Amino acid sequence: MPEPSNEPPQPPAPPVHPHPATLRRLERSSGRLAADAIARMDATLPWYRAMPPENRSWIGLVAQAGIAAFTEWFRHPETPQAISTDVFGTAPRELTRAITLRQTVEMVRTSIEVMEAAVHEIAAPGDESVLREALLVYAREIAFATAQVYAQAAEARGAWDARLESLVVNAVLSGEADEGTISRAAALGWNSPDHVCVVLGTAPDGDSELTVEAIRRASRHAKVQVLTGVLGNRLVVIAGGSDNPLQVAKALIGPYAAGAVVAGPVVPDLLAATKSAQAAAAGLKACFAWQDAPRPVLADDLLPERAIASDPAAREQLVEEIYRPLEEAGSALLETLSVYLEQASSLEGAARMLFVHPNTVRYRLRRVTDVTGWSPSDVRSAFTLRIALILGRLADGDPRS
Incomplete structure (x- = not known):
């Protein structure tokens, strides 16, 4: 019987590529294709020429990574490739803000057109259709990858904006708004x-x-x-x-x-x-x-309801905007309004109690409206005026006021 071998098992030989000549040509042409793509972008895309050198260099790296990713795609057609990482991972995240989605689509289209135009030159005889089909599939995948990159950037930006806006709204409601709140609001477009x-x-x-x-x-x-x-x-x-x-x-x-x-x-x-x-x-x-x-x-x-519900701001507003102006306008207005409200809004009843003519009561009530903006003849306004009078009397009668 043969003796067992102590040598470690050898790894299986890598599979032979079905189109080795085309793969070798594609590998040799990758650098030239990237240079041609950048040259065409410079010649046909005005926004690319207007960009600062740093952004143009990042776009050039993206174009080179895209062509290198296609080469890897063609080398291993059976293995799914993470195109978004391979291609767009070479550029900083800020690039998605420097160039728009439309500009990125134009950049990808230009690179694909350069590669498509070179198919007959790169492909080995008889492999033209194979290379073109691989390029079409790759173009579809790179389009999806482009959309995914911008969608993720938009989602991240939207989530950040939502958190920022929530901070601003909460600061306003809690009474903690400051200059930092204004800065955050400005970042959200508040002018x-x-x-x-x-x-x-x-x-x-x-x-x-x-x-x-x-x-x-x-x-x-x-x-x-x-x-x-x-x-x-x-x-x-x-x-x-x-x-x-x-x-x-x-x-x-x-x-x-x-x-x-x-x-x-x-x-x-x-x-x-x-x-x-x-x-x-x-x-x-x-x-x-x-x-x-x-x-x-x-x-x-809702000032009267707020005042009854112990809202100090409403109480102060009723006193300062209704009671105090009437007090400063003379005791006749306060007395006439008080009697009129106590007499169930009756002009004649108030006139009898005050020993004046009803027209005098009518004139004084018009003066109340001019001074306060609230009409005693309106049921809702009369309720507000009555609450204001009560609060004003309580304020005057409180030794601490």
Whole structure:
């Protein structure tokens, strides 16, 4: 019997390429093909000529890597190749921002055209159709790889922008907005409009990204800038470029879920938007107390409900914007308004209590409207005026005030 051999088993011989002559020609021609592709790009693509030398050098490396990847593809047609890594991995990630997808497609098309034009020169006799077919398959794969690279870059950019926008919106709502917030907003395209307001409401169920995109479409139609996000169950929109918050809220109301939508007052800039956000949040909390509230509704129209719900800003606003101006206008206005409200909004009843003519009461009530902007003859305005009078008296009667 033969003695067993102690020699290690030899690895199997590599498979013989079915088209060795064409492969050798392709390997020898790779450098020339890359140079021809770069020369054609320089001759036919104006954007390539206008680029700085550093970016042109990176594009040249991508073209060389693409042709080298095709050579490897042709050498091992049975093995799937990671084209996106082989070709685009030679360039920095910033290159996807330096050149657009359209420009990348033009670059790839130019390189493929140069390779296709050289098929008859490179292929061994009888291998022309084989090489051309391999080039067509490779062109399809490189097109998919190009789309994948830009899709990944867009997704990464979109995810980063979403996180950045969420930071800005949260800073405004929490009262922590600072110069860093303005810088982050500027990176998102916010160009510091003169008029800013915050609109709050309930976010709909489902994908929050779809809701945010719906807000963006509505804002483009309304010609306002927005920073938006879904925080918990609330849909927050910071809108800039309009001095009419109610009009802005009506234009953006579509994506909100059923329920109250409250627009805060207009403020001059993003740093002051916290005031608008806090007013809108307080209004959203107290809105259910006004069952007939319109949708959307201004936070300032909810001042009495907000004041009753212990919103200090609403209480101060009612005192400073209604009670104090009436107090400064003279005791007659305060007394007439108080009596008129106590007499169930009756001109004759108030006149009898004040021992004046009804026309005098009517004149003084018009003066109340001029001073405060609220009409005592309107039921809703009368309610607001009554709350303001109560708060003003409490402030005057408090020794600490």
